[in-house]
Amino acid sequence: xxxxxxxxxxIAYVRAVAERTGPGHVPAIYVIWxxxxxxxxxxxxxxxxxxxxxxIYWLTAGPVGGALTWWxxxxxxxxxxxxxxxxxxxxxxxxxxxxxVGLLGCVLAATGELTWSGLTSLWILLxxxxxFLAGLHLDRRLMPVGLVLAVGYLVTLYLPExxxxxxxxxxxxALVVQGLRGRREAxxxx
Amino acid sequence: MPRTDPADVEGLEExxxxxxxxxxxxxxxxxxxxxxxxxxxxxRLKQVLEETDGSLGTxxxxxEDSGYLAVEKSFRDRRPVTWYxxxxxxxxxxxxxxxxxxxLIDRVGKRAP
Numbered sequence: 001x002x003x004x005x006x007x008x009x010x011i012a013y014v015r016a017v018a019e020r021t022g023p024g025h026v027p028a029i030y031v032i033w034x035x036x037x038x039x040x041x042x043x044x045x046x047x048x049x050x051x052x053x054x055x056i057y058w059l060t061a062g063p064v065g066g067a068l069t070w071w072x073x074x075x076x077x078x079x080x081x082x083x084x085x086x087x088x089x090x091x092x093x094x095x096x097x098x099x100x101v102g103l104l105g106c107v108l109a110a111t112g113e114l115t116w117s118g119l120t121s122l123w124i125l126l127x128x129x130x131x132f133l134a135g136l137h138l139d140r141r142l143m144p145v146g147l148v149l150a151v152g153y154l155v156t157l158y159l160p161e162x163x164x165x166x167x168x169x170x171x172x173x174a175l176v177v178q179g180l181r182g183r184r185e186a187x188x189x190x
Numbered sequence: 191m192p193r194t195d196p197a198d199v200e201g202l203e204e205x206x207x208x209x210x211x212x213x214x215x216x217x218x219x220x221x222x223x224x225x226x227x228x229x230x231x232x233x234r235l236k237q238v239l240e241e242t243d244g245s246l247g248t249x250x251x252x253x254e255d256s257g258y259l260a261v262e263k264s265f266r267d268r269r270p271v272t273w274y275x276x277x278x279x280x281x282x283x284x285x286x287x288x289x290x291x292x293x294l295i296d297r298v299g300k301r302a303p
Contacts, residue, residue, distance in 0.1 A: 004298045007291060010215040017219045018226060020238050078266065081234030083273070084227050 023087050023139075025186045026076045029069050030179025034172035036065045041124075041168025049164075050109075050116035062099055066092065091138060098130040124167060125153040141178045148174035211256055212287045216241060217249050221258060221284045224276040229262070232272045250274060258283065 040057055047053045070088065077083050102123055108114040114122065128149035135143025152167030159166055212218045219239060223230060230238075236246050253259045258280030262273045276284070 004295065007295065010218060011291070011295075013215045014219045014222050017238055018222055021223060021227065081231030081237075081271070081273075082227050083229040086228060 021082065023084050024076055024080050024082060025139075025141075025182040026073055027179035027183045028072050028076075030175045030182070032065055032068055032072070034175040034179075036061045037175070038168040038172040041171070042165040044120055044164035045162055048116075049120045054120075055106075058102075066095065087138075091134075094134055094138065095130065098126060101126060120164065121153055121156045124149060124156055128153055141182050145171065145174045145178055211252065211258065212284065214249065216245070217253055218284075218287070220249060220253060220274075221276060221280060224259070224274060225281060225284055229273045229275045232274070235274065253280070 040054075040061055043057055044054055070092070073088060073091075074083075105119055105122060105126070108122075109116050109119040128146050130146070131142045131149055132146030135141065135146055148170050149167075152170050155167045155170065156163045212221060216239060220235060223235070223238065232246070232250070235241075235250075236243065239246060241249075250259065254261055254274075257277060260275045260277050262275070264271050264273065
């Protein structure tokens with residue numbers, strides 16, 4: 001075997017090994033955000049889109065959910081023997097971007113450019129885009145969640161009653177299903 | 191006397207400039223894995239590389255002794271866990287090695303009929 005053939009084989013080996021070690025899948029994170037979404041979206045129907053309770057809920061649940069996600073992911077990485085802090089920062093930056101844009105969006109409703117109900121629907125559409133892009137760049141399992149969120153956005157516009165609760169339930173189901181599918185795939189790979 | 195093709199000499203230079211330590215596929219794989227992930231434990235590396243304890247330990251020690259890897263020991267459920275990270279020197283050597291490999295393969299590919 002020539003040197004270059006041996007080098008090609010070595011590279012094929014390294015590539016095969018690297019493909020075996022994607023970032024770990026943690027279904028608990030999907031469940032955390034399913035619970036946060038279903039509670040937060042239902043709250044909009046319960047107290048009304050313009051209620052300060054909705055703002056208080058998301059300003060609390062967002063950062064708490066983010067911190068909990070970080071902690072759960074760090075523990076899973078510790079258990080698995082693989083630390084991916086840089087990947088964690090990319091995830092945090094991605095969803096922090098949505099959070100900041102969501103906050104800035106409040107100005108539209110505060111200045112009367114948009115109704116609070118319209119703004120809530122717009123948030124869901126932005127969240128759909130955030131999940132879809134996360135699926136594209138970070139974890140492909142999130143792409144269908146983004147598509148379900150886009151359906152949820154339409155539901156909030158056209159369903160006569162319980163529209164945000166229905167959208168929240170759809171997203172929660174999508175998140176739990178994708179979380180469980182990921183676990184099954186991870187088991188099959190191992 | 192046959193004349194030496196200058197391209198062959200350049201190819202040999204690239205072959206010679208490859209980092210000797212990374213010429214072994216397992217050591218190269220270890221460095222590539224640790225460049226992708228911030229840190230990995232001994233047991234995780236063993237699981238991914240499918241190497242025996244002894245063989246993996248020898249490769250890791252060689253990389254550690256050459257300053258490519260930093261080692262940290264911790265405990266999980268009262269069991270010792272050894273974590274490995276790529277050092278800055280290891281990262282730049284790996285980068286250089288991979289660049290040389292790519293150049294070499296590119297050159298050979300261009301020369302192939």
